Every structure is written in structure tokens, then in C-alpha cells.
Amino acid sequence: MTAAPIVLAATSLTGHVRPVLNLARHLVAAGRRVTVVSGSRFAPQAEAAGAAFVPLAGPADFDDRRLGELQPWLHELAPGPAFLQAMFGWFTDMAPAQNAVLQEVLAEQPDAAVIHETAFYGTWPQLLGAPGIRPRRTIGLGVFPLTLSGAELTMMGPPPPRAGLDVRGAAAAFNAELAAQLAGATAHAQQVMAGLGATATLPVISDAQVLLPDVFAQLTVASFEYPRVDAPPTLRLVGALPPEPPTAWEPPSWWPELSQRRVVALTQGTVANHDLTDLVQPTLDALADEDVLVVAGLGGREIAPGDLRVPSNARVESFIPFDALFPLVDVVVTNGGYGGVQLALHHGVPLVVAGGSEDKPAVAARVADFGVGVDLRTGRPETAAVGQAVRRVLEEPAFRRRARDLSADYRAADPVRTVLDIIDGA
Structure with a gap:
């Protein structure tokens, strides 16, 4: 039986693309047919990894070396609810352009599995019931810490202590507050996905990143992640990718x-x-x-x-x-x-x-x-x-x-x- 082709997708952010390209290199070495979908500036690196490359378009194709100019709120907003709202809103606004390109790729490779890093929402419409090609398997790739809340955890980790509350009570209170703070971002994502034909309801957007894919592969080991009493069966801690091979870089004289x-x-x-x-x-x-x-x-x-x-x-x-x-x-x-x-x-x-x-x-x-x-x-x-x-x-x-x-x-x-x-x- 011929192995299914693999599509790797990433927002055009260096820290998000780098592990995807590293994975592409290893999958190609394993004999798999790989296509990378990301910002056009990463085409040479994808091709050097042995993968085919398809660029994103519109607002999803940007140069993160100009990020401060393109998204000034990244440097203007302090960490907190306003920053999270802006960040999730930005990821959401790229989803229609991402989805359009991804659907074109899947039209040529309908049996492909899609692996996308956490902030790439271009798979969401079909995962939420929109018409179009749903990949044979959609795998989220955790390139930053898990944002999943739980019975004893928040999206940031263990909850801060609260007077009169045990760990579960503190986690529940924090998660309820966070869901309220992110209600605008979640509603915006719901509206954008509905505009693309989605019919299912989103969980709070920070949880959706982990829960929507068929499987979520977090790039970490268990000893560097908080234990969960209620981990979903779709969550896998797979380890971090091996270091990238040496480049043509020459060490300095010192x-x-x-x-x-x-x-x-x-x-x-x-x-x-x-x-x-x-x-x-x-x-x-x-x-x-x-x-x-x-x-x-x-x-x-x-x-x-x-x-x-x-x-x-x-x-x-x-x-x-x-x-x-x-x-x-x-x-x-x-x-x-x-x-x-x-x-x-x-x-x-x-x-x-x-x-x-x-x-x-x-x-x-x-x-x-x-x-x-x-x-x-x-x-x-x-x-x-x-x-x-x-x-x-x-x-x-x-x-x-x-x-x-x-x-x-x-x-x-x-x-x-x-x-x-x-x-x-x-």
C-alpha cells in the first residue's frame, strides 16, 4: 500500500515554521511525500528540506522580520487579556486565506494527512463541518506550551492559589474568568468559521487549538509538562524534534x-x-x-x-x-x-x-x-x-x-x- 502524502502547514512565523521544516526534513528522509504550506519567504528552506512548497496568500503571507511594523500591538500591549484577544484574533483573521490555499493543495492530494502547528487555523472550517475536503487525518503540532485548560490546570499551568479554594476550585475559577475574557476572541473565531460554512460550536479558543484536530502531538516530553488527570485521548506528548543538522555556517575565530x-x-x-x-x-x-x-x-x-x-x-x-x-x-x-x-x-x-x-x-x-x-x-x-x-x-x-x-x-x-x-x- 502506498503511504499517504503529508501536508505540513505553518503560520509565517520563524519560531513556528522552524520545527515544521525540521519535521519535514525527517519525514522526507523516511521516504514520505511532503508538501509544506507557509509564508513565501520560507520556500528555499522547505525545498532544501526536500519538500514541495506552496505559499500562503493574502494576509497569511507576511514577513515576520517586519512584524513590529505589521502588528505593532505585539510590542504595545502588555501580557494579559487584551494581548491574548489580539493574538487569537490575528490567528483567526488569517484562517480564510490559509483554508483557501490548503483546499487547493488537498484537491490535488485528497488522501493527504495534514499536520499544522498550533496557531494555524486554516484546517478549522472543515473540522467544524464546513463543506470542502477534510484531510484523512488532521494532526495539531504543539510548537509552544499546551494552552489546554483542565480540572487542575489553566492554559498557563497550575492555577495561582486562592483563599478558601483547593486546586480544582482555583482552576475552575481561573478558567471561567479566562473564558469570559476570551469570549470576544472565541465569538470572532466562531463568526469567521461560520462564514466559511462551519456548523459546529467552538470551545473557548485557547482550548480549541488543542481539541479540534483529530490528534494533537505536543512537541515535549512528559517530564517538561504538567501532569493532567483529565487529558483527552487525542493528546500525545511525542518528544521534541532532534536538533537540526549542521549548516554551512563557519565558526568565528574566537x-x-x-x-x-x-x-x-x-x-x-x-x-x-x-x-x-x-x-x-x-x-x-x-x-x-x-x-x-x-x-x-x-x-x-x-x-x-x-x-x-x-x-x-x-x-x-x-x-x-x-x-x-x-x-x-x-x-x-x-x-x-x-x-x-x-x-x-x-x-x-x-x-x-x-x-x-x-x-x-x-x-x-x-x-x-x-x-x-x-x-x-x-x-x-x-x-x-x-x-x-x-x-x-x-x-x-x-x-x-x-x-x-x-x-x-x-x-x-x-x-x-x-x-x-x-x-x-x-
């Missing part, structure tokens, strides 16, 4: 210095790095007099002379592949990107996380709750707080021991084989 003293890796992500005073500059300042080598990668951003104060014990590069760097470092300071944090844990490296927006506070909370580092509880930490946190992680061996425990779990997982089993019906 690379041998990495073996001469303790190393602190520093990243502010690929999108949220418009203002390097959020995390990069405070970290450089905090560690300027420490006996460490600080290596900062700026996610492809170029800086002009004078943009940063760079002390003598720091090396700053526009781009450094973390697959090459992280095995050589002692601690990672990060703004909390889900993929980067899990890559550090894959290599057994503890972390200091400054998560201020999007899913990053939830990532930072997991780092602290599972004992693999320190949560600075802000996206713009004070210099002294960064220095104190880095020294603590370097000096307390429990963080590294726990990170190494999780490393063993990540290495034992076989997410590609598991995803293939899900695609083929296992």
Missing part, C-alpha cells in the same frame, strides 16, 4: 575560547529582539566582571557600532546556530522561546529565563517548576537580577543534574516515528 572557561549563552529570540535592552544588554552588563565567556546570538539581527555595550568577556554575533553552541555552554540565558529552551534541555543545559510575552511566561514557569533553571518573571529584568540568577544556576549543581535528567528523556523519545505512527493511524 570559537576555541569556549573550552577555556565557563560559558553563558545569551539569546533574545528571532522576533522579540527589536529592543536589545530587554535582555541582551542587562545580561552583558551583569556578567561583565564575572569569570565567564558570554556568547550572544542575535537571531539574525545586525547591529551597528554603539548599539550595545560589549564587555571584553563577551562575543556578539548576528547569528550562531544553537545546535552547535549549546553542547559547549554551562547555562543559557533566554527570553523563553519554547524550541530554544527544549534544545538547551536536550543538551542537558540549565537556564535563566526572562519570559515577558506570548507563550514565554508559561515556558519560564515550566523551567522553574521542573527545577531546570530560574524564572526571572519578567521580560525586562534588572541587571542585578540577571547576574544573581546566572551565578545561582552556575553554583548550584541541582539545576544541571535536573537538566541532565530531562536530557535523557528527550534523547529517549522518538518523535518522528511517533508522528509517522499517528499519520498512519496507530
Whole structure:
């Protein structure tokens, strides 16, 4: 029997596309026919992975290197209900264009399975009863922390304590408040999907991301996710994807210095790095007099002379592949990107996380709750707080021991084989 073709779909955000392209590479290597659907700027990377490529169109095809200009609310709104409303609304507004392209692809590959990352809503209309081609199997791919509420959990994790309430009572109260706060975003999504012919009713939009696909494959291990007493049978924790293969990147001349003293890796992500005073500059300042080598990668951003104060014990590069760097470092300071944090844990490296927006506070909370580092509880930490946190992680061996425990779990997982089993019906 011929194996079913696979369509991989992602919103045009680097942090969402990168794991999809990584998965595409592995699926192609397994002999599968793969088509990637995403923003047109990612065509070369998809083709390099051996996949066919179909670009999105209209508002779904954007360049996330201009995200601050295109979606200024990302930098203007503080974390909270207004930010979540705007984020879910943005994802929803891309769905009609995503769905139109996806239906064209499925018309040519009607037996395909579709794997889409969490924020790609272009599969939703047919999952909610709209006319059109419903894939033989729709698989959600969790590229950021689970947003699913539960009897003892909120979309952000365990509920904050409340006087007079047990864990379940606190979770129920928080989830009811969140559903009310997201009622506008949920209603907007319902209206957009109904306009495309959907007939079924959406759950609260944060839960819908996980519950609508036939199967939801979360890219994590159980030891880095909160246990659930009521996990739906469609939820699978499949492990994080293996590190990407080496690129043609050439190490800089200072690379041998990495073996001469303790190393602190520093990243502010690929999108949220418009203002390097959020995390990069405070970290450089905090560690300027420490006996460490600080290596900062700026996610492809170029800086002009004078943009940063760079002390003598720091090396700053526009781009450094973390697959090459992280095995050589002692601690990672990060703004909390889900993929980067899990890559550090894959290599057994503890972390200091400054998560201020999007899913990053939830990532930072997991780092602290599972004992693999320190949560600075802000996206713009004070210099002294960064220095104190880095020294603590370097000096307390429990963080590294726990990170190494999780490393063993990540290495034992076989997410590609598991995803293939899900695609083929296992």
C-alpha cells in the first residue's frame, strides 16, 4: 500500500515554521511525500528540506522580520487579556486565506494527512463541518506550551492559589474568568468559521487549538509538562524534534575560547529582539566582571557600532546556530522561546529565563517548576537580577543534574516515528 502524502502547514512565523521544516526534513528522509504550506519567504528552506512548497496568500503571507511594523500591538500591549484577544484574533483573521490555499493543495492530494502547528487555523472550517475536503487525518503540532485548560490546570499551568479554594476550585475559577475574557476572541473565531460554512460550536479558543484536530502531538516530553488527570485521548506528548543538522555556517575565530572557561549563552529570540535592552544588554552588563565567556546570538539581527555595550568577556554575533553552541555552554540565558529552551534541555543545559510575552511566561514557569533553571518573571529584568540568577544556576549543581535528567528523556523519545505512527493511524 502506498503511504499517504503529508501536508505540513505553518503560520509565517520563524519560531513556528522552524520545527515544521525540521519535521519535514525527517519525514522526507523516511521516504514520505511532503508538501509544506507557509509564508513565501520560507520556500528555499522547505525545498532544501526536500519538500514541495506552496505559499500562503493574502494576509497569511507576511514577513515576520517586519512584524513590529505589521502588528505593532505585539510590542504595545502588555501580557494579559487584551494581548491574548489580539493574538487569537490575528490567528483567526488569517484562517480564510490559509483554508483557501490548503483546499487547493488537498484537491490535488485528497488522501493527504495534514499536520499544522498550533496557531494555524486554516484546517478549522472543515473540522467544524464546513463543506470542502477534510484531510484523512488532521494532526495539531504543539510548537509552544499546551494552552489546554483542565480540572487542575489553566492554559498557563497550575492555577495561582486562592483563599478558601483547593486546586480544582482555583482552576475552575481561573478558567471561567479566562473564558469570559476570551469570549470576544472565541465569538470572532466562531463568526469567521461560520462564514466559511462551519456548523459546529467552538470551545473557548485557547482550548480549541488543542481539541479540534483529530490528534494533537505536543512537541515535549512528559517530564517538561504538567501532569493532567483529565487529558483527552487525542493528546500525545511525542518528544521534541532532534536538533537540526549542521549548516554551512563557519565558526568565528574566537570559537576555541569556549573550552577555556565557563560559558553563558545569551539569546533574545528571532522576533522579540527589536529592543536589545530587554535582555541582551542587562545580561552583558551583569556578567561583565564575572569569570565567564558570554556568547550572544542575535537571531539574525545586525547591529551597528554603539548599539550595545560589549564587555571584553563577551562575543556578539548576528547569528550562531544553537545546535552547535549549546553542547559547549554551562547555562543559557533566554527570553523563553519554547524550541530554544527544549534544545538547551536536550543538551542537558540549565537556564535563566526572562519570559515577558506570548507563550514565554508559561515556558519560564515550566523551567522553574521542573527545577531546570530560574524564572526571572519578567521580560525586562534588572541587571542585578540577571547576574544573581546566572551565578545561582552556575553554583548550584541541582539545576544541571535536573537538566541532565530531562536530557535523557528527550534523547529517549522518538518523535518522528511517533508522528509517522499517528499519520498512519496507530
